[in-house]
Amino acid sequence: MTSEAVQPQVKLITITIETPDGKLPPARVGIPDIPMRMANLIPPMQQLCNGIVELAIRREVSQGATISCHKGCGVCCSQLVPLSSPEVFFLLDFVYALPSERRNQIEARFRAVKEAMEAKGLVERLRKIEDTQEHQMLAWDYFRMGMPCPFLEENACSIHPHRPFACREYNVISPPELCTDPFNKGIKKIRIPKNMTTATARLAAELFELPAMLIPMTSALEWATEHETYNRRTWPGVWLFNRMMEYATGADLESLNPEMNK
Ligand code: SF4
Numbered sequence: 001m002t003s004e005a006v007q008p009q010v011k012l013i014t015i016t017i018e019t020p021d022g023k024l025p026p027a028r029v030g031i032p033d034i035p036m037r038m039a040n041l042i043p044p045m046q047q048l049c050n051g052i053v054e055l056a057i058r059r060e061v062s063q064g065a066t067i068s069c070h071k072g073c074g075v076c077c078s079q080l081v082p083l084s085s086p087e088v089f090f091l092l093d094f095v096y097a098l099p100s101e102r103r104n105q106i107e108a109r110f111r112a113v114k115e116a117m118e119a120k121g122l123v124e125r126l127r128k129i130e131d132t133q134e135h136q137m138l139a140w141d142y143f144r145m146g147m148p149c150p151f152l153e154e155n156a157c158s159i160h161p162h163r164p165f166a167c168r169e170y171n172v173i174s175p176p177e178l179c180t181d182p183f184n185k186g187i188k189k190i191r192i193p194k195n196m197t198t199a200t201a202r203l204a205a206e207l208f209e210l211p212a213m214l215i216p217m218t219s220a221l222e223w224a225t226e227h228e229t230y231n232r233r234t235w236p237g238v239w240l241f242n243r244m245m246e247y248a249t250g251a252d253l254e255s256l257n258p259e260m261n262k
Contacts, residue, residue: 009032009033010030010031010032010033011030011031011032011033011237011238012028012029012030012031013028013029013030013031013238013241013242013245014026014027014028014029015027015028015029015048015245017048017051017052017194017248017249018249019052019055019056019193019194020193021052021055021056021058021059021193022055024048024051024052024055025051027047027048027051029044029241031044031237031238031241032237033236033237033238034236034237035234035235035236035237036234036235036236036237036240036241037089037231037232037233037234038085038086038089038200038203038204038207038208038230038231038233038240039086039089039090039092039093039231040237040240041086041200041203041240041241041244042086042087042090042200043090044241045165045196045199045200045244045248046162046165046168046196048196048248049165049168049169049196050168052192052193052194052196053168053169053171053190053192056171056190056191056192056193057171057190060173060190065173065190066173067171067172067173067190068172068173068174068175068176068179069170069171069172069176071155071156072154072155072156073155073176073179074148074152074155074156074157075176075179075180076170076172076179076182077148077149077151077152077155077157077167078143078145078146078147078148078149079139079142079143079182080138080139080142080143080216080217080218081149081164081166081167081216081217082166082197082214082215082216082217083164083165083166083197083214083215083216083217083220084165084197084198084200084201084204084214084215085200085201085204085208085210085213085215085223085227085230086200086203086204087164087165087197087200088215088220088223088224089224089230089231090162091162091164091220091221091224092220092221092224092225092228092231094159094162095107095221106150106151107221109150110150110218110220110221110222112147113147113150113218114218114219114222116145116147117142117145117147117218120141120145122138122141122142122145125138125141126138126216126219136183139182139183140182140183142218143182147218149217150217151163164197164217165195165196165197165200166197168196169192169195169196169197170189171189171190172187172188172189172190173188173189173190174186174187174188194248194249196248197214199244199247199248199250200244200247201213201214202247203243203244203247207233207235207243208230208233210230
């Protein structure tokens with residue numbers, strides 16, 4: 001008996017998205033109509049995020065602003081970076097796919113950050129965060145520790161094409177020296193009208209039946225491992241992508257409760 005490999009049917013979906021900054025050029029995305037995990041949505045959403053951010057940057061530049069962010073700065077990479085749960089699972093997949101030596105190095109850096117946070121009592125505080133003010137105090141104390149993101153190398157992002165939405169969406173147009181205090185009220189960030197961290201977090205909340213939450217990068221690998229049963233859940237690919245687009249194109253995407261839940 002012979003068997004033939006059956007190619008999954010790929011459905012071409014045209015994405016058109018309108019933002020207050022204009023319309024993105026229509027993009028055609030091929031989605032295989034097979035069961036998909038939430039983490040599989042992240043690469044196409046990263047492309048969409050890039051397009052939205054580019055339009056927002058164009059808006060600011062056309063009004064005379066200059067982007068202060070540049071390769072070799074990396075000051076903001078010592079902040080607590082918020083991720084949605086699908087991004088956390090995507091990151092875990094990414095780290096697991098690295099050559100073993102590199103993977104060990106990255107995992108060791110995550111452990112070092114966690115140990116430093118534990119020593120300062122920040123892990124415990126993170127578990128108990130109840131409001132925005134507590135979150136801000138914790139974020140400030142974390143920043144003061146001066147622990148760079150495990151992916152920062154020579155002040156540049158070593159995972160630039162795969163970096164989280166929050167990193168793509170963080171673009172500063174105020175003088176760069178202000179960034180040494182991330183809570184300085186003089187810092188001016190570009191407003192991004194469709195926030196993909198929020199969109200993916202909200203879809204995850206619906207489908208995982210969990211509260212809408214953001215997970216700090218520092219806890220990402222640990223959180224993803226502890227919740228790996230969620231990472232195995234699948235939905236029909238085309239349905240999942242269309243549902244994602246409903247969230248991504250929704251009007252109300254600027255805000256998600258800023259508290260990060262571990
Ligand atoms: S993922 Fe990259 S851009 Fe984001 S905080 Fe880490 S090093 Fe910086």
